[in-house]
Amino acid sequence: MTVNEITGIIEAFAPLGYQESYDNVGLLVGAQQSKVNGVLLTIDTTPEVVNEALERDANLIISHHPLIFKGLKRLTGSNYVEKTVIKAIKHGISIYAAHTNLDNIWGGVSAAAAKRLGLKDISILSPTTNQLVKLSVFVPTVNAEEVRLAMFNAGAGQVGNYDWCSYNVEGTGTFRAGEGTSPHVGELGKIHLEPETKIEVIVPKPILGKVLKAMLSKHPYEEVAYDIFDVKKPNPRAGLGVLGVLPSSVDEMEFLYQLKKFFKTGCIRHSPLTGKKIKTVAICGGSGADFIGDAISAKADIYITADIKYHQFFDAEGKLLIADVGHFESEQFAIDIFYEVLTKKMPNFVVLKSNVKTNPINYL
Ligand SMILES: [Zn+2]
Known part of the structure; x- marks a missing residue:
């Protein structure tokens, strides 16, 4: 199969047009018509992931985060992005990204976490407008x-x-x-x-x-x-974040401990406890601070996201619990989405999940 044919399967599920204006999704390195031996799935593309692709004989890397986000003015290997691009080109490895298009579609990254958490009645937290x-x-x-x-x-x-x-x-x-x-x-x-x-x-x-x-x-x-x-x-079937309800109410601390285990995160930073039980849950994979207000308006008891800054924790104002579970952790199920979408259409093709821990954040 060619790069084009394989990425076409991803795009039928997450069309490129769903990306945010600042994003840079699609084929970033390689040629559309290149023959693919195997696909390696990852959240981030790093030189270690390219090494892994070489070792496991996969010459198409599909990642959630785009390796090239802004323009590249030179390729001298002065940082990890340039090093990764050079290594990939040298070894004939293509790199593709599905980022905010995978976040914005129905059944995207946040919904994948919500489903695995057992939430019901899932809807979009911040539906896309003018679409x-x-x-x-x-x-x-x-x-x-x-x-x-x-x-x-x-x-x-x-x-x-x-x-x-x-x-x-x-x-x-x-x-x-x-x-x-x-x-x-x-x-x-x-x-x-x-x-x-x-x-x-x-x-x-x-x-x-x-x-x-x-x-x-x-x-x-x-x-x-x-x-x-x-x-x-607004389009109620597209947008960032999801909202859903738990089958039964859970105590706040108990739920935070469940989340820590569920997301396999070393730390959850959270706003003060509200004293209420958790029933309605809002989730936005990645940097979701912009949607704290949407989670409050939707009467969510907890908002699970990442990259919350100090002052943004104050926005909870006792109305809900904000839980920052870590960026990588909140988006980890993107790999499972890629895997499910691809193996459903090409069950006999080599589709591998990366074993490299690309999360750059460590917890002491
Ligand atoms: Zn992200």
């Missing part, structure tokens, strides 16, 4: 079902936990085929009336191209009439 469009397309009624199905299969029509959602109105389309056309129905130069169905579906912008391609591939007309409108409401 939905409404696509309206006019199709001959006899072809409506086929076109509708093609759009659904490409991911259109998801409203909350309902899929295959559309609105359909039957009417009459008119057109007159001009010179140089070959109309699907009707005759050149004659006004034609055709029973048509207007199909409306919701589409997230990151997959709009895929949905349009699917729609156009099944639409019989030479010139397809369709409109795209921005929808001014």
